[in-house]
Amino acid sequence: MKATSVDEEMTPMTLLSRLYGVRPAIRHPVRVRRNVEIPAADGVRLLATHYYPADVDRPPLVLLRSPYGRGNALDQLPKLLAERGYQVLYQSLRGTAGSGGRFDGFVIDSADADGTLSWLRDQSWFGGVLATWGASYLGFVQWELAARHIPEWKIAVIQDAPSAFAEHFMYPGGAFALGNALGWVQLVDTMFSGNFSLTRQLLATLTAGRTLRRATLTLPLEQADRALTGHRVNWFQEWIAHGPHEEYWARMDHRANVERMPPRVHLQGGWYDFFLPGMLEDHARLLATGRDVRLLVGPWGHGKGLYTREGMRDALAALDAAMTGENAPSAVRVFVTGANRWLDLPGWPPAHQPTSWYLHPGGQLSRAEPRPEASPSRYRYDPGDPTPTVGGTAVSMSSGPKDNRAIEARPDVLTFTTTPLEADVEVIGPVRVRLHARSSIPHVDYVARLCDVSPRGQSLNLCDGIIRLNQDSDIQGEARTMDIALWPVAHRFARGHRIRLQVSSGAHPRYGRNPGTGQPLATSHELRASDHEIFHDLDHPSALWLPLTPGAS
Known part of the structure; x- marks a missing residue:
């Protein structure tokens, strides 16, 4: 044609x-x-x-x-x-x-x-001779492209786009990513209804935030797309109708295509991008197939890294080298937040020591082991007034590190904080939290968020994670143990700063609130409050694990 x-x-x-x-x-x-x-x-x-x-x-x-x-x-x-x-x-x-x-x-x-x-x-x-390039959706389609053998394909330049859609984006930890899902629905609807006019898109942003916030509180959730756009959005209805492990998501899972990716792949991500965990998993899969892979991770939110000097130069260098057959930097380059420096690594994750920091009564966090007997910390969560969140991995211009002090002052948020550090503490790699908790109802969420607290008290978020617990039996009176995988980090806690862990049962609207009823996500309209106890005694050692790098304090 x-x-x-x-x-x-x-x-x-x-x-x-x-x-x-x-x-x-x-x-x-x-x-x-x-x-x-x-x-x-x-x-x-x-x-x-x-x-x-x-x-x-x-x-x-x-x-x-x-x-x-x-x-x-x-x-x-x-x-x-x-x-x-x-x-x-x-x-x-x-x-x-x-x-x-x-x-x-x-x-x-x-x-x-x-x-x-x-x-x-x-x-x-x-x-x-073919190359592919693109961020977010433009990266996701490159994984689908590898469903077929393409001998002309020399390099894929992929930013902020994993090979699978559901696990880390749509249902991280089993909780529905409501704010991000509706944020993308709003973005696409604005483009389509505005006939892709940039002027109309910019004008729509003036009221977009307020409209989105209202829509995220809609009950039942199957009405949220109409509250946001005025009409039904078919793919949003599909998202909320299918749980994270249902066959529906196979159509958006391209992990099996890794064997047909081009010989060189450039992956670029950000510490505050919701797609980062999936991209790091892809990085490992690509290396296992013998691909030459470059990984660059910077201090960015979703889609923001390419349009930086470091991101643009690194991607172009990889593209030019692939087209000429020259060697290009592979391995890994990351930005260490807190230290404000770039660091070259032989691989991801680098050598590190998972180091435990234990939760203690009175909001203390330390390397010392818990005492044999210690009273639990308590809070009450009400989905009618859901615990909010700021910054982090959101589909929003406000993603990234934000001051969390207003949220930490709420009664439904527990904080556990170290004393001022006597020396720098540098951590690079995966972060996890183990909680021993008891709730008054079986259907609950637990959210953990890692923060860096400055000498002036500003509490900046670094990473977070969530786990959704849905059990049919009545477990009232029983303590449960859960592991929460947080986003990975490369960060230096400076001398005089403090390490802080937040524990709560919500992070709205980043993660859709758990109504507490166990009813289907799309049609649930009842909200049940819940009481929570976080244990931190010797028999229930709740802890934060940080990846301490060799030679760090």
Whole structure:
């Protein structure tokens, strides 16, 4: 199928090239062909924009596939790549930005990739060398692309996108990620209803936060999409109708495709990105298959790392090396928060000693073992007034480290804090918490959040985790033991600072509140409060485990 309504235009040097100091040694003039029609394997018409250097014959092609529209004023990456000597095919997935068919959330129709690859191979300007690039959804589609063998594929540049969707994003710890799910529904609805207009999207952000907060409190939850957008959203209804381990999620699980990924993969993530745990698991899987993998983790929230000097330069270096066959840095590079420095590591996680910090009465946290007899700490959780959260791994511009003192002052949040540190404590790797707890009802959540407390009292969140307990039997009077996996960290607690652990039963709206009834998530409309005891005696040693790095205090 030939392109229709095709323009050709010269473009000026991109703002990104200047801003991030990545001007090419040879700056190629760039032309753009718009509204290029590509037939999917099932005949659906897909639209794309083709950027290419005017003075290079059949250069390597970088493929970007997106549901978020293409070619707006802020979208400078394709031009940046083209002026460096690459072709870029920027395609809109089915049901988005003029492409035919129906968009289905995170379920990607395989006919899109099958048709696009067949079409590419028939183009006289395609030189048989392919790279892929993209963040978030644009990274997720790269994992689906590997469902088929692609000999032309040399490198995948993936930011903030794991191979599987449900486990860490939709149901982390078994709890539904309500705020992130509805935040994405709102984002997509704004784009679709605004016909992908950047101006309309920016105007919609003025009231988006208030509307989203109201929607997250909707009961029953099956009405939340209507409260947010005014209409039913099919994929949101599917998300809340299927639990984390149901067969439904297999359509969004591409972990089995790791064997067909290209020989080089560049993974980029952020300490405050909700996709990071899944990406780290992918990193290990890729290494096990013999891929050459570069992992870069910075002090960023979701989607923010690429548009930084460190992120852009690292990704471009990997792309250039893959196209020329040269060696590129592999291994791991991480940003150590608190120390404000980049650190090169031979692998992830680095060598470390899991070190226990025990919870004690009176909100104390220390290396000392618990006393034989110690009264438990208590709080009451009311889902009618759910414990809030700030910052962290949220689909929001407010993600990242935030002052938690207002939340810590609530009666439904326990804090356990060390004395001021006598020396720096540097931790790099996985973090976990073990709680021994008793609740008045069987259906409860437990949330653990790690914070760094400055000498002035500011409490900044570093990472958190949740576990949802749903049992049919009445366990009133019984203590339960649970392990909570928090997000990994690379952080230095400075001398004079304090280490703090928050314990609660909610983090709304990041995690949807547990109504306490055991009723189905979508239709539950009753809320039950619960009383909790956190044990920290010698027989029930609740503790925080931090990955102490060799040589650290």
